[in-house]
Amino acid sequence: MLLKLRRKKLLLRLGVLLLALIVIPLVVMLVQSVRMWRVTGNVLGLMDGGYFAVAADEVDSYRYKLVKSEDDCKMLIAVYYYAKRAERLEWCAERCMANGFKGSNVMIGLALGRSLAGRDDDALVVLDLLLQKDSSNSEAMLHMAEILLKKRQNDQAGKFFMKAARLAPKDTAILSAALKFFIGVRDWQRARELADYVRALDAPSYALKLHAARALIGAGDTVGAESLKEQVLLQVKGNQQLKNKLILSFPDLFKPFSFMPVVPQKPGG
Numbered sequence: 001m002l003l004k005l006r007r008k009k010l011l012l013r014l015g016v017l018l019l020a021l022i023v024i025p026l027v028v029m030l031v032q033s034v035r036m037w038r039v040t041g042n043v044l045g046l047m048d049g050g051y052f053a054v055a056a057d058e059v060d061s062y063r064y065k066l067v068k069s070e071d072d073c074k075m076l077i078a079v080y081y082y083a084k085r086a087e088r089l090e091w092c093a094e095r096c097m098a099n100g101f102k103g104s105n106v107m108i109g110l111a112l113g114r115s116l117a118g119r120d121d122d123a124l125v126v127l128d129l130l131l132q133k134d135s136s137n138s139e140a141m142l143h144m145a146e147i148l149l150k151k152r153q154n155d156q157a158g159k160f161f162m163k164a165a166r167l168a169p170k171d172t173a174i175l176s177a178a179l180k181f182f183i184g185v186r187d188w189q190r191a192r193e194l195a196d197y198v199r200a201l202d203a204p205s206y207a208l209k210l211h212a213a214r215a216l217i218g219a220g221d222t223v224g225a226e227s228l229k230e231q232v233l234l235q236v237k238g239n240q241q242l243k244n245k246l247i248l249s250f251p252d253l254f255k256p257f258s259f260m261p262v263v264p265q266k267p268g269g
Contacts, residue, residue, distance in 0.1 A: 015126035034197050040102055043079060056083035057156045063088070067095045070103070077109035081116075082215075089113035104130055104137055111143060142177060154185060169197040172208055183218065191215035199228070206232050210250045217253075229253055 046055035056079050059066065066072035073096035080089035090113030107130045115123035127144045131137060136155045145160035161178040168174050175197055182191040197213035198204050204212075209228045216225040236243045247254045 043075065047079065047082065051086075052079065054083040055079050056085050056088070060088070063092065067099060070096075070101045073099075073101050074105050077105060077112075081109065081112050083117060086116035088114055089116060104134060104140065108140055108143060111140075111147075115143075115147050115150075120151055123147055130233060135169055138164040138171060138174060141167070142174050145181070146177065149181065157181065158185070158187065159189070161260055165194055165197065170201060172201070172204060175204075176211065179208070179215055183211065186218065188215065188218040188220075192219035192221070195219070195224075200226075206236065206246055207249065210246065210253060213253055216249070216257055225253075 019106045043055045043059050078093045093110035102130045111123040111126040127140050141160045141164035148157035161181050164174045166179045179194045195215040198212035213225040213228040
């Protein structure tokens with residue numbers, strides 16, 4: 001009887017120990033997952049608010065864990081890029097690649113890290129390798145154009161800006177960068193083509209529409225430019241503060257007297 005009792009106690013202890021060995025790691029994993037989820041949520045919120053440096057500081061101590069997930073790699077690359085942390089960005093991209101994540105966003109992150117560190121030629125090599133694998137990668141072309149522009153190779157930069165825009169005529173970031181470039185170098189033929197892409201969009205931003213209006217004026221299409229300007233003014237009607245901001249940003253497109261000071265409303269008035 002005593003032997004049976006001891007055996008039951010032993011089995012019970014073994015059962016408890018086995019349960020602990022199973023449950024404790026699961027609890028630890030759950031706690032870590034919740035913590036990572038909170039960190040990710042905080043970082044994305046900071047990014048949305050434009051607090052890139054704070055976001056980079058927030059994520060820094062968790063970077064070794066975050067590079068083990070492809071989605072988190074993407075987030076880390078975005079955080080370090082917008083915070084202009086060149087060393088961290090390059091480290092992140094290299095670690096993500098070592099963990100088997102070799103998508104285009106990781107290679108672009110590696111290139112941008114090297115470019116931020118002042119190694120533009122190394123960055124161009126990475127982007128060129130990516131484009132050899134995927135010749136239709138418009139984002140890689142955009143960054144190739146921007147780096148070439150930084151190196152003052154305007155002709156080459158223009159070719160990549162145009163290739164990127166033609167591959168992704170609905171990508172507003174590419175259209176904006178390309179429009180600014182071709183307006184700056186007064187290449188009105190290409191600027192006009194990009195302005196037509198903007199006019200075909202469902203809901204381009206006010207600034208993008210006004211950049212397109214500038215391009216149309218340069219190309220001699222004042223009617224088309226006026227149409228875009230009227231669309232913008234109609235959309236911001238009733239918001240004089242936003243209207244003033246646009247007028248100050250595009251003084252060449254608006255008459256001086258169209259600017260109206262915004263008078264603060266008195267409480268209860």
